[in-house]
Amino acid sequence: MAKVLMKGNEAIGAAAIQAGCKYFFGYPITPQNELPEYMSKELPKNDGVFVQAESEVAAINMVYGAAGCGVRVMTSSSSPGIALKQEGITYIAGAELPCVIVNIVRGGPGLGGIQPAQSDYFQSTRGGGNGDYKLLVLAPANLQEMVDMVQEAFDMADYYRNPVMVVGDGMIGQMMEPIEFRTPVKRELPSKEGWATTGTKGNRKPHIINSLFLDPQGLEDHNIRLQKKYKTMKENEARYEAYNMENAEIVLAAYGTTSRICKNAIDKLKEEGINIGLIRPQTLWPFPEKAFQEIPETVKAALTVEMSEGQMIDDVRLALNGKIPTEFYGRSGGMIPTPDAIIDKIKEMLGGLK
Amino acid sequence: MLNEKVICAGFGGQGVMSMGQLLTYAGMVEDKQVSWLPSYGPEMRGGTANCNVIVADSLIGSPIINDDATCAIVMNLPSLDKFEVDVAPKGKILINSSLIEKKAKRDDITAYYIPANEIALELGNARVANMVMLGAYIELSKAVKIESLHKALQKVFGGSKAHLIAVNEEALARGAEFVR
The missing domain is CATH 3.40.50.970 (Thiamin diphosphate (ThDP)-binding fold, Pyr/PP domains)
Known part of the structure; x- marks a missing residue:
């Protein structure tokens, strides 16, 4: 068709x-x-x-x-x-x-x-x-x-x-x-x-x-x-999409609209030589826990990005079970995160990681 | 590689939504990646309406255009004031000079002043001012082929509106001619 x-x-x-x-x-x-x-x-x-x-x-x-x-x-x-x-x-x-x-x-x-x-x-x-x-x-x-x-x-x-x-x-x-x-x-x-x-x-x-x-x-x-x-x-x-996970230093977790904005941020950072991955849950329940349990060794931290004050981050934390630190960036009330704001947050995290 | 990010903006009723949709449609006709995102809600009622259109060769991430528009097409003054800042350096702004006397402030973007309403009136239909602007944009950006837009017009103006195709095509041509 x-x-x-x-x-x-x-x-x-x-x-x-x-x-x-x-x-x-x-x-x-x-x-x-x-x-x-x-x-x-x-x-x-x-x-x-x-x-x-x-x-x-x-x-x-x-x-x-x-x-x-x-x-x-x-x-x-x-x-x-x-x-x-x-x-x-x-x-x-x-x-x-x-x-x-x-x-x-x-x-x-x-x-x-x-x-x-x-x-x-x-x-x-x-x-x-x-x-x-x-x-x-x-x-x-x-x-x-x-x-x-x-x-x-x-x-x-x-x-x-x-x-x-x-x-x-x-x-x-x-x-x-x-x-x-x-x-x-x-x-x-x-x-x-x-x-x-x-x-x-x-x-x-x-x-x-x-x-x-x-x-x-x-x-x-x-x-x-x-x-x-x-x-x-x-x-x-449980279903998810994994994006740019190979050699990723940080993994982002985001779904729906926010995941698209994250992809823009990831692509922009890639041009600077920074590798960031994304796990995008396609099912919110059941939550794709396995995706987080199987993240590559290169990943040192996780960042959950949402258009909320932080909700899915609970499931990300439960799935990671303390394996790596997990941070949050979000906008709410109808405000939409920009790729640049996500990039800033990632760079701030990378600074702390090194 | 093509990655056109266009903001179309104007009063409600100036056809900014359909201008964006036609561009999106034409991109789809050429099998390009496309997205169309409208503003919705109170800002549309009596104020400015706008849509974000992306036509690209590779997969589109976010359909939102933040401050990286390759072009803004502004049909009225509030839209110029609002969206000039969203054009990326070296980008274009197409200004409907029939309704906007003001000039663009920035010197790192190229401004084109197109008397879209006057041209539309010469064609006998004030409502095709949007197509004049779109024609100018296509001529400058080559984002899609004019034939693809014609195909899109046929799709949008099917059946009882078919008689409008000719004047819309004419308006596209006049817009293109003006900036050539």
């Missing part, structure tokens, strides 16, 4: 429809509005349904209902809107239903601003809702990866019967890049017949979708089963 030039938010919608998404429930918020707008126009043409709900809470519960019927369903929002959806998200995770949730992150806390940020890392990876649950969290850095990941997210959700979150930011949502729609690597997907509420037609017992377990032992058993599933996800789904 030929390349097309699309805006990030619209590309997400197109990828979802390509993946067989038939239902979208959402509520407007900048900077992701082009996505629901696109779905409102395109889903009806593709045998699907778009509903602008009365609130984010309503939208995520519509997703819960549709997911319970076994259909491919998606919602999207931006940071404070995703905060409102957390109750529904933990219910969906607890009831083990597949769905895709897109967060085009903006600056926080509270209503915050509308410019790009990465300050929802904890919200996405630690469970913004209650209980011991996990989402698969994908973090694309460019639009091609975005459309590939959105398509695959639906397969992953069905494969694990688990909500999958795709995390972008205002920049990824608003920018345009050429993309090509490709078919994701095929997974053997389990049948939904055993649990989806598709109507008994008088021929079987009703299927029940539920996240309430009043018997403590029953709930613990449920949790143990969930943990087993999360363990499988952890073993199979």
Whole structure:
């Protein structure tokens, strides 16, 4: 298929429809509005349904209902809107239903601003809702990866019967890049017949979708089963890109938009003869711990760069487990780090290392 | 190696976003690496709109242009004031002299003064001032071939807007001619 030039938010919608998404429930918020707008126009043409709900809470519960019927369903929002959806998200995770949730992150806390940020890392990876649950969290850095990941997210959700979150930011949502729609690597997907509420037609017992377990032992058993599933996800789904790691003196850790800025900094430093590597998590959960455990001996320190006041750095530290010192550089509130500022921080660190 | 970083800026309605998109599209037609990043939010409402376009031979890192623009195309005075500083030394600034009386301050960049609105009015369509500027930029930078822009125009002005292609092509040509 030929390349097309699309805006990030619209590309997400197109990828979802390509993946067989038939239902979208959402509520407007900048900077992701082009996505629901696109779905409102395109889903009806593709045998699907778009509903602008009365609130984010309503939208995520519509997703819960549709997911319970076994259909491919998606919602999207931006940071404070995703905060409102957390109750529904933990219910969906607890009831083990597949769905895709897109967060085009903006600056926080509270209503915050509308410019790009990465300050929802904890919200996405630690469970913004209650209980011991996990989402698969994908973090694309460019639009091609975005459309590939959105398509695959639906397969992953069905494969694990688990909500999958795709995390972008205002920049990824608003920018345009050429993309090509490709078919994701095929997974053997389990049948939904055993649990989806598709109507008994008088021929079987009703299927029940539920996240309430009043018997403590029953709930613990449920949790143990969930943990087993999360363990499988952890073993199979962690992904990352390693960039310029050979002979690197410092390794940067950054995802999404920030990783692109880091690459500019790395390329600039390379011209000066300074070798800096980058580990770019493509999945935020599971976190690609192995990438950090296998860093080359030449690396003397790590620098985590985020559009936040420091969230992913916790996972970088846990993965490195004290092996090398780990520092942080970040901007927040919608401010975006510049390559030069990252270079300055790296040089400051190199000065201290020598 | 081609690594053009262009800031297009002006009032909302001057077509700065579509000017950037056409350049991006033309780059894609030539199989180059391209990105288009718009400003969004309150600054767009009644103020300046701008977009960052990168057309390059090698993979693009950040789509953001900080202070390393190879060219700024400014359609109004606030845009000149705001973006002149973002042009890299030896870069270009294309100034819409129909609306901007002020001259560029810096002497380490080359300024071109193009009466884009006047030229557009001569063509009978005030709205193609953006294409005059884009035509001038392409002539100066050779970032993409003019034929690729024509292809991009056909893609953007498909169907009911097809009658606009001719005047847009004319505007591109007049802009190029002006700086030749």
